[in-house]
Every structure is written in C-alpha cells, then in structure tokens.
Amino acid sequence: MAEQLSADFVVIGSGIIGSTTALQFLKQGASVIILEAGPRVTRDEIVARFRNSPRKSDWMSPYPPAPWAPHPVYQPKDDGYLVQAGPYPYPAEYIRIVGGTTWHWAAQAWRMVPNDLRIKSLYGVGVDWPFSYEELDPYYQQAEEIMGVSGATNTGSPRSKPFPMQPVAEPYAMRRLRERLAPVYAVVGNTVARNSRTYGGRPACCGNNSCQPICPIDAQYHGGIAAADAEAAGAQLIPNANVYRIEHDAQGRIAAVHYYDPDKASHRVTGKTFILAANGIESPRLLLLSASDKYPQGLANSSGMVGRNLMDHPSTSLTFDAEEELWLGRGPQSPNSINTLRDGAFRSEHAPYRLDFTNISRVAGSTQSLIDQGVYGPELEKRLRYSAAHELNVKNVLEVLPHPDNRITLSDQKDAMGIPKPQAHYAIDEYTRKGAEVSRADFARIAELMGGSNLRYSKDGSFANNQHICGTMSMGKDAKTSVVNEFGRCHDHENLFITSTGVLPTAGTCNSTQTGLAVALRTAEHILPKSAPPGTPGAPTQGVTR
Template identity: 55%
Template sequence: MKNITSADVVVIGAGICGSLLARKLALAGQSVLMLEAGPRVARGELVNRYRHSAFKSDFMAPYPFSEMAPHPVFTPEANNYLEQGGPHPFQAQYIRMLGGTSWHWAAQMWRFLPNDFRTQSVYGVGKDWPISYDDIEAYYYEAEVITGTGGSPDTGSPRKQPFPMDRVPASYFQQRITERLAPAFKVEDDCTARNSRSFDGRPACCGNNNCMPVCPIDAQYHGGIAAASAEQAGVQILTEAVVYRIEHDAQGVITAVHYYDWNKTSHKVTGKTFVIAANAIESAKLLLMSTSTQFPDGLANRTGQVGRNLTDHPAIGVTFDMDEAVWPGRGPVSPCSIGQFRDGDFRKEHAPFRLDISNASQVASVTKELIQEGFHGAKLDETILHRASRRVSLKNALEQLPDPENRVTLSGKKDALGLPTPHLSWHIDDYVIKGTAATKLRYEEIAAQLGATNIKHSKAGAFSNRQHITGTLSMGKDAASSVTDAFGRAHDHPNLYMAGTGVMPTVGTCNVTLTAVALALRTADQILAEVIHA
C-alpha cells in the first residue's frame, strides 16, 4: 500500500485498544492512520508455527521475532530486550505485530469492582481514579458487545444489561471442582470473549485447549480481529512502521510523528490528533525518546511521571493431585476462578486477590516430571494417565499498589534500528507479601477440600508476572502525579491522547484488557466530541 502522509487522527500501535479506538473514529467519519511497529501475520501462519514448534509451553512460539521491532525473549541464551534494574525481575511478555499481545491471551474480560476505582478513599491505600465505575459502565458493555463476552452475572460488578454472549458450557473438570469446593469457595465462570455460538462470522469454541497461545479457529476474540475490523471501517494501516519521534510546535501541540520502516528509511506523518496506543512499556519508551529543547525529559513528562507506577499482578501458584480423576485439558484453558477475596476491609492491610483455576492439559508437565523421577516404559504411561487426570493448578492475581519507583526508563542499549531499549525497575512491597501469605492459607484450605497429595507451591519469594502490565501513563486530576487527564489526554499536549493499560492508575485483581478497551472507547468519544465542537 502507498504510504499515507496525513490523517485526521494518527494512532500509534495496532493492538486491541488502538484498533477499536481507530475503528470507532473511522465509523464516525474521521480519516485514521494506524502505525504498527511489527509485521502483519495471518492466523493460519501463526497456527502452523505453533503446530510445528517443539516448545508448546512457550506462549511466544507462534509469534515471529524481529530485530527491527523486538519483543522480550526469556531464554538462557537470549540477549534480552528488557534491561532489568531489579530488585525483582519484571519479566514482561508482549507481542509486537498487527493485533498486539491479545493474540496469545486467555480472553478474560473482567470488569473492575466499584471499589477498585476508589481504594484511597475507602481503604487508605493506592490511588483514587479520576473517574468512577459509573463513568465507565456503558463502555464496559460496548466493549463486551463488540468482543462477544460472556460470564457469571454476579461477579460483584454491577450490570445494567446482561452479557451479550452465553458462557461456554462448563467442562467436567470445572463442574467437579465447583461441586467439591462449595459452599466454602464459590467457583464462578470467567468473563471471557469466547464464542459459545457462531458470532461475528466466527465459530463457537470447540475446546481445542490451546486458547493460549493461539485459538486455531478464531472462536476467541483477539487484537487481530480488532485490527481487521478497523481496516474494514476504513482505517489505513501501515505495518513495519516503528515510530521513534513525536514532533511538536512552540505551544506543545503535536504536529507529526516520524517512523522508520524496516529498511531504516525515515518517514513523516502529520495529523490533527495523535493517540499513543502501544503497550504500557513501549508507549512510555516512545515518550521518553521524544526529547526536545522545550521538553528535555521527553513528551508528556514535565513533572517526571512518564514511566512511573509500573504494575502487574505478582503471582504465586500451587499444583497438586486431587483424589479423583477430573480430566483437565478438555475445553477452554481458563474457564473459572474464585473471586470472593477481591474486595473487603482486609484491603487496608494486605493485597486482595483472585484465584485462577487452570483447565490446561497437564500431560506435558506431568510427563516431564515423571521422566525426571525415573519412570519409563509401561509404568510411565500408566502413571502419566493417573497424575495428569488428577492434576489441579491454581494461580493468583494479587493487586500491586502503584509505586513511583517501579518504573520504565531508557537503557543504554540500542536495538537494530539504533533506538534505546527499555530499562525496568520493580520491587514487591509488604502489601503484596501479606497478600501472598493470605493466598497460601486459601491454597491449603482448597487442597485439603480436594483431598490433595503431591502439593507443590511456587518457590518462596518468587513471583511470576501475569502480563497485566499497567501504569506508566497514569490518568489523574493532578498533573504533578499523573500523565493524562480522565480521558487519556496528556496534561502537557492538547492533541495527544494515550490508550491502553498504561493509563490505568491501579491494577485491581482481574485481567485488565476490558477496562483498557472501555477507556479507549471513551477516549474515542471525547475526541469526536471535540471535533464536533471545533
């Protein structure tokens, strides 16, 4: 396609948030250009790459790596793209290609709880958002309708309308876990963007059980579908376009962006309104790179807030063998969870959490475990069947409080285009440590109720990332402690907006994509309102 040099709105990043924002603007009559650093890859090719990969547990296996738009790689021999400043590693995992990281997600589309927007006022911890649950409720529903979301109706998040999609029927595994844990623990269907019937030209889920890293039939919504819908609405998309500088005038109004193609030829695009919709790490990196005489520390960073308050859901897990065969591995990977510890007065003292119950096939991990234990031959086959049919795996999602010292800065390393790579500083505070102790108590109760043996907890002091990367572009009323206003507009630049998880002031206890998409749709309405009144 011929390169476009101007548009009403220029969107940087073609993930689920940028794509659905761009789509909404285009449907309202705006000319929209979306720039994506990574390549365009068809789902069939991704499925084929995964099918032929020897490492089925690697969620990045289907997604091509490019030195021109590198993403994090965590292998012993990798010269990792992310420089870790510690003290705890922040092992972010994201995809730089058309459609973004939701290609390999679990499609969980949870609403925040009303109290998640006001933790400082109610519990004396964290931050209050500049908006309330009521401000975003209609946008939650708009996003659910687009993506075909279904789930449990009584998750604690008030709904004015029912889910647009019925849930995928519960597997035998889910049914037995639910029955065995009741009434002490309430197991609820995950809120997911997964078809239980034909919808939007895509089929119903047939239970392939590799939703992560790629749904082979597109029963599960993802950013690739969002990007395609944006293109159908008239959005022009340029892939392999790595934005490296944002240009402004004397008043701080953004006038253009500059990008490299993969041959390192520089191009310039002008527009009226600009939206940064890359992930929370890459968006912060771009703003920090875009220095000028007027903004020596980067754009939108007059008060030094860009890149700060980097958060995720630090997680610990447990596995054990149940006292009956429940056969995980049939149906969606992530079907259900326990949400009764997401809110309460205890939030004044320790992190709230949600418990995810995995339905992933346990055959590969059990086989590896048994080989290491010395099993072989017929005894190996017999024991694989016994353990894999009983293996239960849980992982929590602990709320981490925003901390300005947890942050993204620029490292001294350069990528293949000569651009600086991200440097991450991250630590785990006592609020999370106390929440971890509370989680372990619940794990013990659950294991006892399910007759567990062979119980294995995460290594003490070790946390895994849930890849719910938030903060770094926090919205707020006060420019001294935030980057954007309540609509995602940069405090320092009247025509620069941010979309994605980076604008979220806090991370809550659930997957963050639905909230980020809802905010992006709300930002699109604000942009359109300003166009009408211009």
C-alpha cells in the same frame, strides 16, 4: 525524499485498544492512519508455527520478533530486549505485530469491582481514579459487545445490562471443582471474550485447549480481528512502521511522528490528533525517546511520572493431586475462578486476589518432569497417566499498588534499529507479599476439599508474572501527579491522547485489557463531539491525504 502521510487521526499501535479506538473515529467519517511496528500475520501462520514448535508450553514461540521491531523473548534464552534493573525481575511478554499481544491472551475480560476505583478513600492505599465505576459501566458494556463477552453474573462487578452471551460450556473438571468447593467457595465461570454461540461472524468455542498461544478457529476475540475491522472501515494501517520519535511544534502541540521501516528509512506522518495506543512499556519508552530542548524529560512528562507506577498481577500457586480423576485439558485453558476475595476491609492491610484454576492439559508438563527425574518404561506410563488424570493447579492473581519506583526507563543498550531498549525497575512490596501469604490458607483449604495429596507450593518468595502491564502513564486530575487527564489527554499536549492499559491508575485483581478498552472508548467519545460533521469547515476529511 521519503513519502509523507497525513490524516485527521494518527494512531500508534494496532492492538485491540488502538484499532478499536481508530474504528470509532472512522465511523464519524474521519481519516485515520494506524502505525504498527511489527509485521502482518495470519491465524493460519500462527497455528502452523505452534504445531511445529518443539516448545508447546512456550506461548511466545509462534510469535518470533522481527529484527526491526523486537519484543521480549525468554525461551530458549532471554533475548535481552527488556533490560532488567531489578531488584525483582519483571519478565514481561508482549508481541509487536498487527493486532498486538491479544493474539495469545487468555481472553479474560473481567471488570473491576467498584471499590477498585476508590482504594485511597476507602482503604488508605494506592490512589483513587478520576471517575467512578458507574461512569465506566456503559463503556464496559460497549467493549463487551464489540468483543463478544460471555460470563456469569455473580462476579462482584455490577452491570446495568446483561452479557452479550451466556457462559461458555463448563468443562467436567471445573464442574467437579465447583461442586466440591461449594460449601466454602463460590466457583464461577470466567468472564471471557470467547463465543459461547456464533457471534460477530465467528464460531462458538469447540473446546480447543490452546487458547494460549492461539485459538485455531477464532472463537476467541483478538486484536487481529479489531485491526481488520478498522481497515475494512477505511483505516490506512501501515505495518513494519516502528515509531521512534514524536515531534512537537513551538506551542507544544504534536505535529508529526517519525517511523523507521525495516530498511531504517525514516518516514514522517502528520495529523490533527495523535493517539498513543501501544502498551505500558512501549508507550512510555516512545515518550521518553521524544525528549527535546523544550521537553528535556520527554514528552507528556512535566510531572516526571512517565514510566512510573508500573503494575502487573504477580501470582503464587499450589499444584496438587486430587483424589478423583479430573483429566484437565478439555475445553478452554482458564475457565473458572473464585472472586469473593477481591474486595474487603482487609485491603488496608494486604492485597486482594482472585483465585484462578487452570485447565491446561497436564500431559506435556508431567511427561517432561518425569523424564527429567529419569523415569521411563512402564513406570513412566503409570505415573504419567496418574498425573494427567489427577493433577490440579490453583493460583492467586494479586493486586500491586502504584509505586513511583516501579518504572520503565530508557536503557543505555540499543536494539537492532539503534533505538534505546526499555529498562524495567521493579520490586514486589509487602502489601502484595502479605496477600500471597494469606492466600496460602485458601490454597490448603481447596486442596483439602478436593481430597488433595502431594501438595507443591510455588517457591517461597517467587512470583510468576501474568503479563497484565498497567500504569506508567497514569490518568488523574492533577497534572503534577499524573500524565493524562480523566479523558486520556496528555496534560502537556492538547492534541495527544493515550489509550492504553498504561493509563490505568490502579491494577485491581483483574486482567487489564477489558478495562483499558472501556477507558479508551470513553476517551474516543470525549474526542468525537468536538469534531464537526464531515464536510463542514474544519471538520474531519474523508480518506487519507498524501
């Protein structure tokens, strides 16, 4: 018989959110098991893979999927894991390993702006959150102190306490952008989970231009650090544990989860409270996979909303040549942005957006482009030097509203373990498209202020994806229109909580991890007071029982 495991809390997913949530329980003396579908990996392994990869612009190349825990890969070709149902493709990229996808994130740790949580009341679009920005502020602060966040204060998101750190040193190119755009636009340093000084036992950023796919010195926080902290505090983290079913009892309480190991041997894990902390694709997939006679639509799905309201942040962009030499590629890859267009009465008509500047070195991309054009010899050297020195790129980061038809379902195709693959149904509505159209005027003005020439807009109607998976298990007070309540507890199951960016009711214009973590910390605090001190009758036990 397969080994059986049990703990007070069983956490599915070992990323920043899952591991940090687990750590809160461990601090109170509870026993915790963390289940991760993918394998362990170390920073030196990832750095070596990146250095050896022939596709330096492919940030997924250092993270090959395990056969027993596949994830989407698109280069050199689509591996077909995330099935596309259209009408617009949704090429999400995420990683199933210990620590999760933030191993290769840009570490942008923005807060929402207060009105993001009230867009239905204020602008007549989307939905309102079940709590206010002011209620979330202390959990934002807690998340920032855990990760080590540096940033400027003038971002449109009020705060009751200062950032843990001052901003990371500004690259020369970004300083020139800020100075030249100042008459029209306020350019600020991005809020990032990246050290500007020694913090958390990790060094300050030294300017490596490879934040994505990997910070080689761990100046940037990631889920691998969070997972290690949880293990150090006593969590039993089981890698290569691909959860394929959640089991409930006759009353609808969750009794156990079942996972496959790489040999497809099945294991059962029992617990008192279960935390689903995978992302906004894998979490609804698991809930749908767990359908039963009692819950034929899947678990937590009496509302029919599991998998629905998928959101991200699509982008269009402008690439142009500035009149002065700037030489992108020194310092972090995404250091500065414009944040004054994130909110306003216009939101009743079109999507708000941030404007984000890249600092990624132009050498590799320009070289490939020129070679593709048949340029070589002295002409290649001349044109490459010019492009590397002068080329700039700015993109918008657009809000997507929650729409039920944008959703994750189960495909009729199966992965290598025989589990149905996730399938994405996705479209980009007129609200977002109008925001993209409006932003073109900002693109043109920025190019003008930089003395730009050779303007190359992204193809009309074409949107890049930013991999900020939101929605699909939205929180709300009404069990008929949401999956979890305002504290992340599933309406249908009293001992199943979801901590994931998938519970965010709206997406705003900011990267989702920071907000997802803040909401998860609020959930953990809600759960913990209900537990008696360790050692009293019915209290969490110390250690893992088998």
